[in-house]
Amino acid sequence: PRSLKEAVEQAIPLRRHELKELKAYSNMQIDSITVGSIIGGMRNNKSMLWQGTTLDPFNGIKFQGKTIQECQQLLPCSPDKQSKKTEFMPESMLWLLMTGEIPKKEEAFGLMHELSQRGKTLPPFVEHIIDSLPRTMHPMTQLAVALASLNSSSTFCKNYQDGVIGKEDYWHYIFEDALNLIALLPQLVGKIYSNVTNEGMPLGYFNPDRDWSYNIASLLGMTYRDSVNKRNLTKEQCDDFTDLVRLYCGIHVDHEGGNVSAHATHLVGSALSDPYLSYSAGVMGLAGPLHGLAAQEVVRFLVDMAARIDSPDNESQVSEYLWALLNSGKVVPGYGHAVLRKPDPRFDAMLRFVEARPQEFQGDRYVQLMRNLSKYAPKVLTEHGKTKNPFPNVDSASGVLFYHYGIHDLLFVTVIFACSRAIGPLTQLVWDRILGLPIERPKSVDMATLRRLVNQN
Numbered sequence: 001p002r003s004l005k006e007a008v009e010q011a012i013p014l015r016r017h018e019l020k021e022l023k024a025y026s027n028m029q030i031d032s033i034t035v036g037s038i039i040g041g042m043r044n045n046k047s048m049l050w051q052g053t054t055l056d057p058f059n060g061i062k063f064q065g066k067t068i069q070e071c072q073q074l075l076p077c078s079p080d081k082q083s084k085k086t087e088f089m090p091e092s093m094l095w096l097l098m099t100g101e102i103p104k105k106e107e108a109f110g111l112m113h114e115l116s117q118r119g120k121t122l123p124p125f126v127e128h129i130i131d132s133l134p135r136t137m138h139p140m141t142q143l144a145v146a147l148a149s150l151n152s153s154s155t156f157c158k159n160y161q162d163g164v165i166g167k168e169d170y171w172h173y174i175f176e177d178a179l180n181l182i183a184l185l186p187q188l189v190g191k192i193y194s195n196v197t198n199e200g201m202p203l204g205y206f207n208p209d210r211d212w213s214y215n216i217a218s219l220l221g222m223t224y225r226d227s228v229n230k231r232n233l234t235k236e237q238c239d240d241f242t243d244l245v246r247l248y249c250g251i252h253v254d255h256e257g258g259n260v261s262a263h264a265t266h267l268v269g270s271a272l273s274d275p276y277l278s279y280s281a282g283v284m285g286l287a288g289p290l291h292g293l294a295a296q297e298v299v300r301f302l303v304d305m306a307a308r309i310d311s312p313d314n315e316s317q318v319s320e321y322l323w324a325l326l327n328s329g330k331v332v333p334g335y336g337h338a339v340l341r342k343p344d345p346r347f348d349a350m351l352r353f354v355e356a357r358p359q360e361f362q363g364d365r366y367v368q369l370m371r372n373l374s375k376y377a378p379k380v381l382t383e384h385g386k387t388k389n390p391f392p393n394v395d396s397a398s399g400v401l402f403y404h405y406g407i408h409d410l411l412f413v414t415v416i417f418a419c420s421r422a423i424g425p426l427t428q429l430v431w432d433r434i435l436g437l438p439i440e441r442p443k444s445v446d447m448a449t450l451r452r453l454v455n456q457n
């Protein structure tokens with residue numbers, strides 16, 4: 001079977017040709033910029049080329065034109081799950097985003113093995129750096145530090161500095177670094193998690209014959225091995241947890257280019273900072289409470305609310321809690337979106353995971369509250385009248401499902417988000433260099449200029 005790199009090489013001529021054709025229209029105006037956009041977070045500006053995913057306000061994300069459900073039908077699952085319908089591997093999604101093609105089973109398995117070979121061992125200096133960080137430091141900060149430190153092993157950085165590569169060939173080295181970074185994530189997050197929760201003692205093992213998500217689950221101590229499975233989960237629950245990681249990491253990869261983590265990665269990469277530095281910047285953006293950190297905030301808020309209400313079914317108590325939160329000037333985490341104007345289809349996909357396991361989740365008060373909230377909160381937010389989108393976003397459901405299986409260190413939830421998010425923005429970074437996109441440098445204006453422009457019109 002073809003390797004991912006061979007498949008990318010086959011896709012290059014067409015994309016380079018398309019870009020060349022588009023360059024002929026460089027002066028054609030296709031959109032206009034409003035004052036509102038300049039002072040309002042550049043909302044709706046079409047100003048970035050992004051190939052892997054697109055986002056429609058009403059229908060949500062598409063991955064190379066495919067909906068989540070189409071991806072669930074088409075993308076290969078892990079080799080150990082062939083007999084049972086289960087979640088696709090994020091490796092298959094990586095292939096789809098990079099090439100625009102659904103991988104054949106053997107191609108996806110080949111990529112799975114390639115990643116596990118690349119990710120077998122964490123460089124000792126990175127282990128030392130993580131060990132030297134205070135255990136109380138936020139795990140997202142630890143991840144960003146560790147990722148940035150890997151810059152010293154960047155093949156792009158080395159070859160660029162040696163001056164031995166031409167612009168056309170940058171992408172080969174960016175590709176190497178991007179794949180190595182993605183491959184090392186299970187070990188990186190396992191190391192951080194064991195430091196934060198287990199005094200640095202490993203919670204599980206890296207298995208080079210298994211898929212990326214299995215290794216994430218294993219290094220979090222969540223696969224079924226009696227010796228390390230301290231949480232008394234059954235084999236089925238452990239397998240379901242691994243499937244949850246596959247689902248979660250499969251659908252959080254990307255959300256077009258404008259979200260903070262993707263945009264930050266792309267922006268920093270446009271200065272030819274290597275993928276480790278670029279994605280470290282993306283992770284730092286993901287660590288903000290209005291972006292990925294909402295995943296952690298949602299669980300904290302559900303746990304707190306559950307302690308203050310009689311039952312998850314008590315709509316008036318839930319509404320009262322929400323109003324108190326809003327009146328104190330806080331946002332309802334997990335609700336609202338800068339682009340979406342309907343419930344997030346990724347949220348629906350997480351709910352389908354719950355609905356497929358009624359016995360498992362029926363007694364979980366927090367999960368029940370999360371589900372009820374998706375009916376109650378839109379009414380309160382609509383009455384509150386500020387948010388343009390009163391519906392649940394992706395972070396509404398995810399953390400509480402990890403919590404259900406025993407990931408109780410809430411600050412850690414966003415780190416699993418960061419594993420997934422590497423896949424989309426790093427794919428784009430490879431394509432940025434294949435297409436030779438320039439350094440990103442938008443123009444800013446001061447208030448006086450803006451006033452002058454307003455008066456001219």
Ligand code: NMX
Nearest residue numbers: 290291292294331332333334335336337338386387388389
């Ligand atoms: N709760 C309370 N107020 C909200 C909410 C919310 N969930 N969402 C938006 N608003 C407010 C917002 O703060 C703004 O108020 P003000 O005029 O006082 O500044 C007003 O509604 C208009 O905001 P929008 O234009 O609807 O939203 P915007 O595009 O600015 O922000 C989010 C999008 C996602 C940052 C915002 O909806 C939010 O803060 N949500 C809660 C945090 C969250 O769940 N973030 C995760 C997003 C997904 N992710 O993974 O990144």
Ligand code: MLT
Nearest residue numbers: 254255258259260338394
């Ligand atoms: C994301 O997945 O990045 C979030 O939904 C935020 C966004 O799209 O802006």
